[in-house]
Amino acid sequence: MANKPRSAVFTTVLWDGGSKIADFPRHIVRLRNHAERLRIELPDNIEQLISRCLIEYADKSNETQLLNIKYECETNQFILTSRQLPKVRNSEIHAMTLPLKKWLGEITGTKHGDWSPYIDAKNLAEEAGADIALLVDGGESGVKHFDMSDPYCRNLRKKMSETAKDQPPGFKGEGVYCCSEGPRFETAAEVRMIRQWGGDVVGMTNVPEAQLAKELGLCYAAVSVVVNMATGMEQGAVGLEYGDGLIKASMQRLRKLLKDSLMAPLDQDHCGCSNALIPL
Numbered sequence: 416m417a418n419k420p421r422s423a424v425f426t427t428v429l430w431d432g433g434s435k436i437a438d439f440p441r442h443i444v445r446l447r448n449h450a451e452r453l454r455i456e457l458p459d460n461i462e463q464l465i466s467r468c469l470i471e472y473a474d475k476s477n478e479t480q481l482l483n484i485k486y487e488c489e490t491n492q493f494i495l496t497s498r499q500l501p502k503v504r505n506s507e508i509h510a511m512t513l514p515l516k517k518w519l520g521e522i523t524g525t526k527h528g529d530w531s532p533y534i535d536a537k538n539l540a541e542e543a544g545a546d547i548a549l550l551v552d553g554g555e556s557g558v559k560h561f562d563m564s565d566p567y568c569r570n571l572r573k574k575m576s577e578t579a580k581d582q583p584p585g586f587k588g589e590g591v592y593c594c595s596e597g598p599r600f601e602t603a604a605e606v607r608m609i610r611q612w613g614g615d616v617v618g619m620t621n622v623p624e625a626q627l628a629k630e631l632g633l634c635y636a637a638v639s640v641v642v643n644m645a646t647g648m649e650q651g652a653v654g655l656e657y658g659d660g661l662i663k664a665s666m667q668r669l670r671k672l673l674k675d676s677l678m679a680p681l682d683q684d685h686c687g688c689s690n691a692l693i694p695l
């Protein structure tokens with residue numbers, strides 16, 4: 416069994432059980448990128464080699480399933496293994512966090528072979544009664560700083576802004592979100608202060624989510640639905656305008672906005688999210 420980080424490289428695809436693989440060209444690019452990071456040399460004609468293996472492997476079941484395509488360095492061969500699609504669970508899951516192991520301090524999260532830490536993590540999670548284990552980078556090395564030049568991913572913001580422009584009116588553009596500690600509303604004096612700081616909207620969420628996303632190297636952005644004027648901005652007490660269906664109507668639009676914005680793949684090469692951690 417391949418158990419070293421450079422023994423193999425793989426990708427897992429959605430397969431129709433016959434000759435079709437979803438997003439095959441993108442998986443090829445991904446496989447090549449992972450191989451490059453691991454310094455594994457792949458043959459030039461991997462598309463043809465995989466196609467040939469697929470013809471032999473096809474079970475003609477016409478059943479959509481997951482297919483693991485693994486290149487083993489020792490034998491210079493592609494090995495295919497399939498498994499059923501996991502059932503989608505719409506229920507609470509329990510996760511535990513474990514420090515992510517790194518090889519030579521650099522190889523982590525790449526698509527290499529049967530790397531034992533993943534299997535160990537799965538076993539540990541099962542033993543602890545958890546559904547999944549989240550492997551967290553930096554767990555053993557302590558506190559790390561991270562870059563907040565773009566608190567929200569610049570690519571995602573641009574995508575969402577551009578998509579929102581083509582949708583029904585009401586989108587006000589980008590702004591500065593200030594997070595206050597809820598569940599209480601802000602005082603009028605706090606709202607004046609936030610205005611002076613350059614804040615456009617104020618709310619009780621998004622922090623620490625934005626920071627945690629940065630720590631994990633995730634692209635993250637937020638869309639705010641403004642449901643009331645802040646304290647002191649207009650006469651009377653502050654209330655949330657739930658009654659007129661504003662939030663419900665906004666949710667439908669938000670779902671469409673998110674779906675339309677995320678149709679194209681994310682381009683992590685042109686945002687700083689994936690390398691926001693600053694080595695000490």
Ligand SMILES: [Zn+2]
Nearest residue numbers: 568634686688
């Ligand atoms: Zn990003």
